[in-house]
Amino acid sequence: MHSLRVRFLVSISLVAVLALLALLLIARLLIYPNLISQENVYANQELDRVQSTLQGHLDSLGGVTRDWANWDASYDFMLGRRPDYTVENFSQEMFEDTRHLMMVYLDLQGNPVWIAGHNPQTNQYSTCSTPAGDCGWTAATVSVIQAHVRGQHEGLDRWLLSTPSPMMAATSSILPTDPQAGPTVGWLTIVRDMDADWLASVRAQTGIDIAVEPRLHPAPNLQLPALMRVDRDRLMISRQLTAVPDNTLLELRAMLPRRDFAANWQTFHFAMFWTAALLVVVLTVVLLLLERIVLSPTRRLALFTREQCQQTGPVELPVSLIARRDEIGSLARQFQQLLRQQQAQTESLKRLSRHDHLTGPYNRRYLDEQLHHLITRAQRDHVSLGVITLDIDHFKAYNDHYGHPAGDYCLQQVARTMKHCLGNEGIIARSGGEEFTVLLTNCAPKRIRMHAERLRAAIDNLALGHEYSPTADHVTISSGIAVFDPCHPCSAEELVQRADRMLYRAKLAGRNRMGDDEQVRATGPEA
Numbered sequence: 001m002h003s004l005r006v007r008f009l010v011s012i013s014l015v016a017v018l019a020l021l022a023l024l025l026i027a028r029l030l031i032y033p034n035l036i037s038q039e040n041v042y043a044n045q046e047l048d049r050v051q052s053t054l055q056g057h058l059d060s061l062g063g064v065t066r067d068w069a070n071w072d073a074s075y076d077f078m079l080g081r082r083p084d085y086t087v088e089n090f091s092q093e094m095f096e097d098t099r100h101l102m103m104v105y106l107d108l109q110g111n112p113v114w115i116a117g118h119n120p121q122t123n124q125y126s127t128c129s130t131p132a133g134d135c136g137w138t139a140a141t142v143s144v145i146q147a148h149v150r151g152q153h154e155g156l157d158r159w160l161l162s163t164p165s166p167m168m169a170a171t172s173s174i175l176p177t178d179p180q181a182g183p184t185v186g187w188l189t190i191v192r193d194m195d196a197d198w199l200a201s202v203r204a205q206t207g208i209d210i211a212v213e214p215r216l217h218p219a220p221n222l223q224l225p226a227l228m229r230v231d232r233d234r235l236m237i238s239r240q241l242t243a244v245p246d247n248t249l250l251e252l253r254a255m256l257p258r259r260d261f262a263a264n265w266q267t268f269h270f271a272m273f274w275t276a277a278l279l280v281v282v283l284t285v286v287l288l289l290l291e292r293i294v295l296s297p298t299r300r301l302a303l304f305t306r307e308q309c310q311q312t313g314p315v316e317l318p319v320s321l322i323a324r325r326d327e328i329g330s331l332a333r334q335f336q337q338l339l340r341q342q343q344a345q346t347e348s349l350k351r352l353s354r355h356d357h358l359t360g361p362y363n364r365r366y367l368d369e370q371l372h373h374l375i376t377r378a379q380r381d382h383v384s385l386g387v388i389t390l391d392i393d394h395f396k397a398y399n400d401h402y403g404h405p406a407g408d409y410c411l412q413q414v415a416r417t418m419k420h421c422l423g424n425e426g427i428i429a430r431s432g433g434e435e436f437t438v439l440l441t442n443c444a445p446k447r448i449r450m451h452a453e454r455l456r457a458a459i460d461n462l463a464l465g466h467e468y469s470p471t472a473d474h475v476t477i478s479s480g481i482a483v484f485d486p487c488h489p490c491s492a493e494e495l496v497q498r499a500d501r502m503l504y505r506a507k508l509a510g511r512n513r514m515g516d517d518e519q520v521r522a523t524g525p526e527a
């Protein structure tokens with residue numbers, strides 16, 4: 001049998017486990033993906049910020065380039081009208097201040113006219129009309145610029161170069177200040193290196209660590225993850241930017257801290273932990289309350305019932321149960337009432353099964369039980385036991401004359417008189433129709449005879465009229481006495497038979513008298 005306590009414990013543990021599982025599932029299927037998606041949005045927004053900063057730098061470079069290209073002095077220089085233009089306007093300091101890598105003037109066919117630049121490798125400033133000699137370091141870049149410019153027809157263009165290193169460039173057609181004053185005479189391209197200084201300036205502006213790398217020959221099936229969580233604290237997001245020459249790219253990468261995610265995830269863990277802890281505490285409290293309010297009283301009620309089944313005493317449930325104002329208290333009160341009713345019924349049944357319902361004394365069955373029991377005890381305690389058998393004389397005639405109800409009344413009167421006469425001494429039983437038997441325990445033979453005589457006299461003195469009695473004008477009784485002698489033990493049946501014989505003798509001797517077996521023993525069996 002499983003106790004309620006075990007059942008509740010198992011059920012509540014199951015509920016707790018299911019609730020924790022549900023929490024884990026919610027975390028796994030809802031919270032975590034939501035946090036990840038929020039983090040993705042955050043990473044893309046941060047990279048957008050970097051890209052717009054890059055665009056800002058490109059725009060600024062474009063503005064500077066257009067100013068230079070739309071300046072009349074530049075226009076005149078391209079037409080060969082300003083021989084001092086380069087000396088007057090360019091120097092190493094100017095390139096260091098503006099952080100420009102190079103400036104390339106090209107004619108309308110895209111051929112370089114003049115190149116000036118600051119070589120970051122050698123930290124040397126050089127100017128040339130062709131990308132050779134001192135300007136040999138510009139050759140690769142100038143050839144990319146030439147190819148790009150030849151495809152461009154007019155206006156301003158801002159673009160990214162991927163070779164030989166990441167660079168940004170702006171190209172503008174060279175025009176006079178007044179566009180009506182003359183046609184385009186060539187192109188000016190200003191290039192800025194996206195070097196460590198530039199990366200540092202972006203970092204200063206955005207607060208984000210970035211890297212830019214050229215991808216010269218991207219494999220078609222090379223799928224780099226756009227967003228990669230490097231570890232618990234960092235994630236890397238990358239974006240590929242179109243660059244020149246064709247089929248090359250610049251990969252813009254940003255390394256971002258996962259602060260929000262870590263904080264949210266930590267908060268969620270914290271909430272999860274305390275929710276789980278609270279759940280366990282609540283379920284434990286529920287279990288304790290169940291134990292205190294329901295299980296413990298129920299167990300006491302069950303224990304009480306078991307004890308009641310084993311004993312026959314007054315029914316009293318513990319006050320703590322009876323006094324309760326809840327269902328258990330009500331159950332206990334009903335139960336106690338039920339037990340009391342049952343006990344009363346049992347007592348009543350017991351009384352009915354022992355007593356003669358017409359006259360009140362014990363019945364034959366109880367007499368037999370007691371006689372066997374008392375003989376055993378008398379033998380054990382070595383004491384005597386007296387049996388008096390009484391029979392109403394000529395009771396048939398009484399019945400016939402006065403009727404059966406009167407006969408019943410007569411029996412009741414005789415029984416009441418006997419009870420009155422003996423008090424608490426002896427056991428009185430109605431052993432037959434009009435026959436009564438008295439058992440007298442631990443009583444000397446002399447006293448037994450005295451009681452028998454007192455009984456006879458009491459009935460005689462009752463003077464219940466009996467006109468048709470051949471021996472008297474009122475109701476009388478005859479009795480037989482037998483005494484159990486522990487020195488000469490006999491069975492219950494023998495003892496009763498002896499008393500009956502003595503009764504028979506008393507009847508024969510004329511009724512309204514007693515027959516004593518000691519007299520019989522003294523005078524012989526047939527006397």
Ligand SMILES: Nc1nc2c(ncn2[C@@H]2O[C@H](COP(=O)(O)OP(=O)(O)OP(=O)(O)O)[C@@H](O)[C@H]2O)c(=O)[nH]1
Nearest residue numbers: 391392393394395396397399404405407408433434
């Ligand atoms: N009214 C009444 N009569 C009963 C009851 N039980 C037995 N009797 C009657 O008691 C009578 C007993 O009669 P008998 O056995 O002949 O004995 P008796 O007439 O008393 O004669 P003796 O005993 O020899 O003096 C019968 O008539 C029974 O009907 C009872 O409960 N009520």
